[in-house]
Amino acid sequence: MSGYLLSALQVLLVAVGGLLLTGVMAKVRARAEGRVGAPVTQPLREVAKWLTRESPRAGGASVLAAVPYVLLVTTGLAAAVVPLAGVVTAGSSGADVLIAVFLLLTGSLALALGGLATGTAFGGMGASRAMTLSALTEPALLVGLAALAVPQRSMNLATLLRHAVAHPTGMASPSHVLAVASLLVVVIAETGRLPVDNPSTHLELTMIHEAMVLEYGGRDWALLSLGQAMRLGLLFSLLATLAVPWGVATSGAALPVLVGVVLLGAKAAVLATGVALIEVRSAKLRLFRVPELLAAAFVLAILAVVVGVVAR
Amino acid sequence: MTLLLAGLALGLLAVVLALASPSRARVVLAGTSGVLAAALVGAAAVVDLAGRTTRTVTITSLLPFAPLHLRLDALAAAVELVVALVAIAAQVFAVGYARGRLRSRTATVLQGLFVLALLVVPVAGDVTTFLFAWELMALTSLALLLVDHERPSARAAAVWYGAMTQGGAAAITLGLLAVVRITHATSFASMAAARPGTGVLGVVAFVLTAAGFASKAGAVPLHVWLPRAHPEAPTPVSALMSGAMTALGLYGVARVDLGVLVEIGRGWWIGLLVVGVLSALFGALHAVTSTDLKRLLAYSTIDAMGLGLAGLAGAGVLRAEGRPEIAATLVVGVLVLLLAHGAFKALLFLAAGVVERATGTRDLDRLGGLVGLLPRTTAAVAVAAGSAASVPLGAGFVGEWILVEGFVAGLGRTAPGGVATALVGLVGVALTSGLTAVAMVKLLGVGFLGRARAERPASGTGEGRATGLALALLALVTVGVGVLPGPLVAVLARAARDVVGSASPGPAGSITSLTLASTATSLRPLGLAAGAVALVGLVVLAARGGSRVVRATRAWACGRSDLSPRMQYTATSFAEPVQRVFADVLRPTVDVTVSHEEESREIESVLAYRSRVDDAVERALYDPLVRAHDALGRRARILANGSVHRYLAYGFVALLIVLVALG
Known part of the structure; x- marks a missing residue:
C-alpha cells in the first residue's frame, strides 16, 4: 500500500473516527449517568443534517467563512503526515511531530480569530480564554513529546514508532508513563473536555471553547464541528498510538495496515471511554484553577525528560 | 566583492543625494539609491553564500585614523541578507510614507547613513572598522529617534536609548580591546585563528562583549531602552532598528563570543543561555499584555532575540561538550530565525505605521475592524503574525523548528551540562511559543478584525503604492522561506559550520526537503503545501454537496439587540487571563474606583477599572x-x-x- 493511500486513509479515519469517538463519549457518559443516550452515530447524522442548512453569518463574515476550512485543512494535513495506523505515510521521513503540533496550533489560532472577528463579547471572551489555555498547554505538549523522543533522539514519529514496536518494553519505563500522563492532560485540555471545559454547557459565562463558536450555523457549523471532531480524533489517536504503539504497521503491506487500523480504532475507543469516565466523575474546574492543572502536566513532562535522560 | 563595494558606494551616494538634491526629489532620489545599495549588498551576500570563497578588501584613504577593512565571509553574508532585506523594504516604504520632518534634509541624510552603517557592520573585518560602523549606527539611529523631538515620550526614549547604547558600545570597545590584547591581532580572522585562552582577560572580554551585544539585542535586564525607542522612532526607522539592528547584536555574539573566544568555559555560556530564555519569556509576556501596537512589537522583538541568544548560547555549551554538529544546527536555527524575524517584524512595524496614519492611534484598545479600511495591510499582517506564531509554511516556523530539534538533539548522549542546557532551551522555546501565539492573535484579532472601537478621523489615509510594495515584498519573503527553506538552510549551514568549527555537514537542504541528521528528521514544506492544496480542494468539493445559502444575521447578544462595539473584548481584556496567571512575574497595578449615587451608597454610579503593566525589571x-x-x-x-x-x-x-x- 503506497504512502499516499495510507495518508488518505488516515485522514478519512480521523474524520469519521473523530465523529464516532464524540458519539462514543456521549454514549458512555449517558450510560454512566443511567440514561440510554443517543446512538454513537449521532454526530455523523448531525453533521450531515447541518450541511444542508443555510449559513447565518453575523459580523466578520469573510473570516467566519474561512475558519472551518483552515481548521479542516490543518487538522487533515496533520492526520496525513503523522503515522497512526502505519508508519509508511506519504513523506514519512518528514513525519515530524512538531509539524503536527504547530498545525494543530494553527487550527486554534484560526478558531480564536474567528471568535474575535464577530465583534461580540462572547467571541472575544472565548478567544481570550482558549488562547490563554493553549499557551499553557503548548509547553507541556512540546516537552512531553520531547520526553518520548529522548530514547531515539528523534522527533520523527516514524523513527520513534518503529523503535517502539521493536522494543515494546520501553512502554513500561517511568519516563514513558510520566510523559503519557502529561500528554493525557494536554489532550483533555486541547479537546475542551471536563474538567477543563464543559463541551455541553449552555451557560455562556462558563464557556471557553463554545463561546468562540457561538456565531457559526448551518453549513459553516457542519464543517466546523467536523473539524473539531477531527481534532479530537487526531489527538486521541496520536496519544493512543504513542502510549501503546502495538499493532502500528511498520510496512506498507495491506494486511498489517488493516490490523493497524482496527487496533487504532480499538485503542482510541478505549481512551475515549476512559476520558468520558473521567468526565462523569469530575466537575468543571474554575477557569483560574486550570493553569495549575496544566502546570502540573508541564512539571510531569519535565520530570519525564529528566528521568528518561538519567535512566538511559 | 565588486558587488559589495558598488553597493556601499551607492549607499554613500544616497547620503550625498540626500544632502544635495532639492527638497521635492530628495526622498525619492536618496531612497532609490539606498534601495539599490541594499539590493547590491544583498546580491553580494547571495553570491558569497552560493560560492565558497571569503573575500577581503582594504580601503586605506577613506578614514583618517585607520584603514577600512572589509571582509565578506559566510556568517557576514548570512546576516547581510537580513539587513539588506529589511533595508530594501524600509526604504521603499519610506519613499511612500515620509511626510513633514521625515522628508527634511537632516532626516534623509541620517537615514541614509543609518542604512549604510547597518550594511557595513557585518562586513567589518577588523576591530576599528567594526567599532566605527557600530558607533555610526548607534548615533544615527539615536538622532533619527529625535526626528519627532516635540513629543516628550520621544525625548525620554532618546535619553534612555542614548545612555544604554553608549554604555553598550563602551562595553564592546573594552571587550574587543581585551581580545586584541590577548591575541595581538586586530582582524577578526586572525583573532579567531589565535584561539584566545581562558584567562581572566578572556573572561572579561567575554562578559563585556556579550553584555554589550546582548543589550543591542534587547536581553533582559539590559532591554529597557528597546520598548521605548522602537515605538517612538519614525516607522521606517522602527523597522530598521527592530528587524536589522537587533539582529546585529546577535551577529556580534556569534562573531566575537562564539567565533573568537572559543576556549571560554561553558559556565559562562550557560549563564548567557539563562539570560536568553528569561528575555524570551519576559518579552513574550509583555507582548501579550501591551496595548500599544508598536510597544507590543518591540516586546515581541525581545522575545525573538532572546530565543536567538539562547540558541547561540546553547551552541556554545554543546560545542564545549564536543558536539559541534548540534551546535551548528542551533546556529543555523538562529540564522533562519533572524531572517524570518527581520521579514515579519519589519512588516509588522511598517504596517503599524500605516495603521497609525490611517487612524491616528496605535492603541489597540481603540482600534478594531481595520480589515474593512486596510484590507491589503490586514492580509500582510496576517501573513507576518502567522509567521511569528510559528504557523507551518511560514518562515518563523522553520527557525523555531530547527531550534527545538537542536535542543532535543542536545538531550542525547552528552555530558550533564549539555543535557541541562538542552532542557532549559527546550522549556524556554516551549513556554514562549504559546505566549507568542496569544500576542499575535491579539494583534490581528483585536486590532484588525471585529468592529471599530473608536471613531476614526475622517481624513484618514489608506494604503499607498510604495508602502504596499514594501509590505508585499516582506510577505513574499516570509512565505518563500517557509515553503522553500531547503536551499537557504543549505547555504546557511556553511556559515554555521564556520562559526562553530564543525566538520560534519550538519543541516542539509534541497528544494523539497530540509534534513537534520542530529535528530534523524526532516521537513518537507513543499509536500505539506501540496497536501494543503489537495485538502482545500477536497473540502471545497465536499462542502458543495451542502447548502450554499448564506443569510446575513445579527450576532447573539443573550437576547438583547444593542450589541455595541464597546462590548467587544479589548486588547486589555483579551490579555487579562494571561496577566492574572502570570501576575507574580508581571506585577500589574489594578485600580478599581467605585463612586456611588448621592441618594444611596447601595447604588453605584461609575465604576472605573484601570490596569497597568509596568516593566518590573525597570x-x-x-x-x-x-x-x-x-x-x-x-x-x-x-x-x-x-x-x-x-x-x-x-x-x-x-x-x-x-x-x-x-x-
Whole structure:
C-alpha cells in the first residue's frame, strides 16, 4: 500500500473516527449517568443534517467563512503526515511531530480569530480564554513529546514508532508513563473536555471553547464541528498510538495496515471511554484553577525528560 | 566583492543625494539609491553564500585614523541578507510614507547613513572598522529617534536609548580591546585563528562583549531602552532598528563570543543561555499584555532575540561538550530565525505605521475592524503574525523548528551540562511559543478584525503604492522561506559550520526537503503545501454537496439587540487571563474606583477599572539607579554656584594636575 493511500486513509479515519469517538463519549457518559443516550452515530447524522442548512453569518463574515476550512485543512494535513495506523505515510521521513503540533496550533489560532472577528463579547471572551489555555498547554505538549523522543533522539514519529514496536518494553519505563500522563492532560485540555471545559454547557459565562463558536450555523457549523471532531480524533489517536504503539504497521503491506487500523480504532475507543469516565466523575474546574492543572502536566513532562535522560 | 563595494558606494551616494538634491526629489532620489545599495549588498551576500570563497578588501584613504577593512565571509553574508532585506523594504516604504520632518534634509541624510552603517557592520573585518560602523549606527539611529523631538515620550526614549547604547558600545570597545590584547591581532580572522585562552582577560572580554551585544539585542535586564525607542522612532526607522539592528547584536555574539573566544568555559555560556530564555519569556509576556501596537512589537522583538541568544548560547555549551554538529544546527536555527524575524517584524512595524496614519492611534484598545479600511495591510499582517506564531509554511516556523530539534538533539548522549542546557532551551522555546501565539492573535484579532472601537478621523489615509510594495515584498519573503527553506538552510549551514568549527555537514537542504541528521528528521514544506492544496480542494468539493445559502444575521447578544462595539473584548481584556496567571512575574497595578449615587451608597454610579503593566525589571533595577544619579546631580550643583572665580580656580587646579601628571 503506497504512502499516499495510507495518508488518505488516515485522514478519512480521523474524520469519521473523530465523529464516532464524540458519539462514543456521549454514549458512555449517558450510560454512566443511567440514561440510554443517543446512538454513537449521532454526530455523523448531525453533521450531515447541518450541511444542508443555510449559513447565518453575523459580523466578520469573510473570516467566519474561512475558519472551518483552515481548521479542516490543518487538522487533515496533520492526520496525513503523522503515522497512526502505519508508519509508511506519504513523506514519512518528514513525519515530524512538531509539524503536527504547530498545525494543530494553527487550527486554534484560526478558531480564536474567528471568535474575535464577530465583534461580540462572547467571541472575544472565548478567544481570550482558549488562547490563554493553549499557551499553557503548548509547553507541556512540546516537552512531553520531547520526553518520548529522548530514547531515539528523534522527533520523527516514524523513527520513534518503529523503535517502539521493536522494543515494546520501553512502554513500561517511568519516563514513558510520566510523559503519557502529561500528554493525557494536554489532550483533555486541547479537546475542551471536563474538567477543563464543559463541551455541553449552555451557560455562556462558563464557556471557553463554545463561546468562540457561538456565531457559526448551518453549513459553516457542519464543517466546523467536523473539524473539531477531527481534532479530537487526531489527538486521541496520536496519544493512543504513542502510549501503546502495538499493532502500528511498520510496512506498507495491506494486511498489517488493516490490523493497524482496527487496533487504532480499538485503542482510541478505549481512551475515549476512559476520558468520558473521567468526565462523569469530575466537575468543571474554575477557569483560574486550570493553569495549575496544566502546570502540573508541564512539571510531569519535565520530570519525564529528566528521568528518561538519567535512566538511559 | 565588486558587488559589495558598488553597493556601499551607492549607499554613500544616497547620503550625498540626500544632502544635495532639492527638497521635492530628495526622498525619492536618496531612497532609490539606498534601495539599490541594499539590493547590491544583498546580491553580494547571495553570491558569497552560493560560492565558497571569503573575500577581503582594504580601503586605506577613506578614514583618517585607520584603514577600512572589509571582509565578506559566510556568517557576514548570512546576516547581510537580513539587513539588506529589511533595508530594501524600509526604504521603499519610506519613499511612500515620509511626510513633514521625515522628508527634511537632516532626516534623509541620517537615514541614509543609518542604512549604510547597518550594511557595513557585518562586513567589518577588523576591530576599528567594526567599532566605527557600530558607533555610526548607534548615533544615527539615536538622532533619527529625535526626528519627532516635540513629543516628550520621544525625548525620554532618546535619553534612555542614548545612555544604554553608549554604555553598550563602551562595553564592546573594552571587550574587543581585551581580545586584541590577548591575541595581538586586530582582524577578526586572525583573532579567531589565535584561539584566545581562558584567562581572566578572556573572561572579561567575554562578559563585556556579550553584555554589550546582548543589550543591542534587547536581553533582559539590559532591554529597557528597546520598548521605548522602537515605538517612538519614525516607522521606517522602527523597522530598521527592530528587524536589522537587533539582529546585529546577535551577529556580534556569534562573531566575537562564539567565533573568537572559543576556549571560554561553558559556565559562562550557560549563564548567557539563562539570560536568553528569561528575555524570551519576559518579552513574550509583555507582548501579550501591551496595548500599544508598536510597544507590543518591540516586546515581541525581545522575545525573538532572546530565543536567538539562547540558541547561540546553547551552541556554545554543546560545542564545549564536543558536539559541534548540534551546535551548528542551533546556529543555523538562529540564522533562519533572524531572517524570518527581520521579514515579519519589519512588516509588522511598517504596517503599524500605516495603521497609525490611517487612524491616528496605535492603541489597540481603540482600534478594531481595520480589515474593512486596510484590507491589503490586514492580509500582510496576517501573513507576518502567522509567521511569528510559528504557523507551518511560514518562515518563523522553520527557525523555531530547527531550534527545538537542536535542543532535543542536545538531550542525547552528552555530558550533564549539555543535557541541562538542552532542557532549559527546550522549556524556554516551549513556554514562549504559546505566549507568542496569544500576542499575535491579539494583534490581528483585536486590532484588525471585529468592529471599530473608536471613531476614526475622517481624513484618514489608506494604503499607498510604495508602502504596499514594501509590505508585499516582506510577505513574499516570509512565505518563500517557509515553503522553500531547503536551499537557504543549505547555504546557511556553511556559515554555521564556520562559526562553530564543525566538520560534519550538519543541516542539509534541497528544494523539497530540509534534513537534520542530529535528530534523524526532516521537513518537507513543499509536500505539506501540496497536501494543503489537495485538502482545500477536497473540502471545497465536499462542502458543495451542502447548502450554499448564506443569510446575513445579527450576532447573539443573550437576547438583547444593542450589541455595541464597546462590548467587544479589548486588547486589555483579551490579555487579562494571561496577566492574572502570570501576575507574580508581571506585577500589574489594578485600580478599581467605585463612586456611588448621592441618594444611596447601595447604588453605584461609575465604576472605573484601570490596569497597568509596568516593566518590573525597570522598576526594580533602574529606578534606584536613576534616583541615585539624580541625587548625585543635585549634590554636584554646589560645585557650580555661578561664581566665575571658582570656575577659574577649577581650571587652574586642573591645569596643575595635568602638568604634574605629565611631568
